[in-house]
Amino acid sequence: xxxxxxxxxxxxxxxxxxxxxxxxxxxxxxxxxxxxxxxxxxxxxxxxxxxxxxxxxxxxxxxxxxxxxxxxxxxxxxxxxxxxxxxxxxxxxxxxxxx
Numbered sequence: 001x002x003x004x005x006x007x008x009x010x011x012x013x014x015x016x017x018x019x020x021x022x023x024x025x026x027x028x029x030x031x032x033x034x035x036x037x038x039x040x041x042x043x044x045x046x047x048x049x050x051x052x053x054x055x056x057x058x059x060x061x062x063x064x065x066x067x068x069x070x071x072x073x074x075x076x077x078x079x080x081x082x083x084x085x086x087x088x089x090x091x092x093x094x095x096x097x098x099x
Contacts, residue, residue, distance in 0.1 A: 001021060001024060001025065001029075001038055001070070002016050002017060002021070002024060004074050005024055005028050005029075009028075016028070021042055022039075022042055025038045025039050025042060026039070031073065031077055033073045034070060034073045034074055034077065037066050037069040037070040037073060038066075038070045040066050041063060041066035041067050041069075041070055043055060044058055044062055044063040044066060045063060048060065048063065
């Protein structure tokens with residue numbers, strides 16, 4: 001998560017590295033899909049470190065799924081931004097219909 005944030009805002013690397021993970025997720029992630037899945041992965045990750053669990057019925061397999069989901073949302077965002085930057089919008093005056 002922190003690598004993702006540093007890639008987005010390299011000028012904030014020090015503050016990102018020193019912040020708690022939960023704070024990074026709640027205050028620095030804008031995309032609600034990434035934020036939602038990352039927040040839940042952090043909850044289950046914390047649960048794995050305690051004897052008394054808050055999330056009965058969830059286990060490490062659920063944690064893996066949430067991590068995968070978070071990574072996929074981040075990848076989708078990255079790829080979307082990449083192609084929007086590389087391709088922009090077609091030039092309408094040149095008859096650009098996207099082909």
